[in-house]
Amino acid sequence: MAMEKTFNASEAEPRLTAMWEEAGAFRAGANRSRDESFTIMIPPPNVTGALHVGHAFNNTLQDILIRWHRMRGFDTLWQPGQDHAGIATQMQVEKMLAATGQPSRGELGRQKFLEKVWEWKGQYGGTIVDQLKRLGCSCDWNRNAFTMAGAEGDPRIGHENSPNFHDAVIKVFVEMYEQGLIYRGKRLVNWDPHFETAISDLEVENLEVAGHMWHFKYPLANGATYTYVEKDADGNVTLEEERDYIAIATTRPETMLGDGAVAVHPDDARYAPIVGQLCEIPVGPKEHRRLIPIITDEYPDMNFGSGAVKITGAH
The missing domain is CATH 3.40.50.620 (HUPs)
Incomplete structure (x- = not known):
């Protein structure tokens, strides 16, 4: 054959x-x-x-x-x-x-x-x-x-x-x-x-979608205040006001209850007066709100959002 x-x-x-x-x-x-x-x-x-x-x-x-x-x-x-x-x-x-x-x-x-x-x-x-x-x-x-x-x-x-x-x-x-x-x-x-x-x-199929930036006021503990100052590239003051809060910009507001701190860049002069202080997570009755510290870290981008980043564990 x-x-x-x-x-x-x-x-x-x-x-x-x-x-x-x-x-x-x-x-x-x-x-x-x-x-x-x-x-x-x-x-x-x-x-x-x-x-x-x-x-x-x-x-x-x-x-x-x-x-x-x-x-x-x-x-x-x-x-x-x-x-x-x-x-x-x-x-x-x-x-x-x-x-x-x-x-x-x-x-x-x-x-x-x-x-x-x-x-x-x-x-x-x-x-x-x-x-x-x-x-x-x-x-x-x-x-x-x-x-x-x-x-x-x-x-x-x-x-x-x-x-x-x-x-x-x-x-x-x-x-x-x-x-x-x-x-x-x-x-x-x-x-x-x-x-x-x-x-x-x-x-899981991962998809990139356009997010939305939400801004929240995290009140400073015990009614503390500070002078918030913004300047342009030439150093001229464009905004100066007394604030009793730190503004947070985030695309994930639903994680707020897990926040453990608020971070700002160590070179960000806007928040220098309140570094080390405590602020409230703005959820629920004021007397029961949890306090978290304001810390410094190299991670936050001073030119993005408010420059202040909420730090959430496991997120």
């Missing part, structure tokens, strides 16, 4: 894949002739979509190592799997439910929603496995794992539904916490107001 002039990948790939699987060529221990073992746990791609060229490159390198050790008789295992990518997957499933007119996450309840996640994974997880097989990745597909545990007694059959992956992760996190290696803290998150859930950075 004459060899074809060009290699027909679309014909060869499924044929070779089927032949390898039927022969059990990639199962753990295949071609073993020595006691030494070699294992790679595949960095599980997120089940939220298809693979990209980075996955192809990374998996090619892993496949080279796996095949080299298998050929040398090592007890070899390349463990495949997909990561449940919790927040990102939840968002994708919620979008699907909304687009198809199905009950929302809140209406379904936790268990029913998890079942929807498993259904969604069945579709997209299969896509990932098919892509890896097309690459020729020599994984032990009988051991394919999904990092989200099924409920006890789950009717889904197969190694991937064993909860040991989930339990192993929880066990390691608890041990690391008890050893003081990790801690749990409060952090800012991305919030989706429509689905009412936290979302990952990968789900």
Whole structure:
């Protein structure tokens, strides 16, 4: 039989894949002739979509190592799997439910929603496995794992539904916490107001929009006053008045309650008389207003806004 002039990948790939699987060529221990073992746990791609060229490159390198050790008789295992990518997957499933007119996450309840996640994974997880097989990745597909545990007694059959992956992760996190290696803290998150859930950075599309500069008067504490003076480029006085406040210019007035200080440039003569004094955050009854200090820092631009910047933690 004459060899074809060009290699027909679309014909060869499924044929070779089927032949390898039927022969059990990639199962753990295949071609073993020595006691030494070699294992790679595949960095599980997120089940939220298809693979990209980075996955192809990374998996090619892993496949080279796996095949080299298998050929040398090592007890070899390349463990495949997909990561449940919790927040990102939840968002994708919620979008699907909304687009198809199905009950929302809140209406379904936790268990029913998890079942929807498993259904969604069945579709997209299969896509990932098919892509890896097309690459020729020599994984032990009988051991394919999904990092989200099924409920006890789950009717889904197969190694991937064993909860040991989930339990192993929880066990390691608890041990690391008890050893003081990790801690749990409060952090800012991305919030989706429509689905009412936290979302990952990968789900956020950043857009630049024109803002609006708001000006607020932060009254000086205890009725203090000072002489506010503005001058032009030649040093001529253009404005002079007594003030009992410091003016703040900001595009984010909603963060006012988190203010910890007001900063002015150390060379800004307009505010020199009140550096070190306290001012009020102008929200609520005057007797209950929180006081914050007026400090100096190189950050404020004397020629932008009022030249005074509110300092807000975690913002």
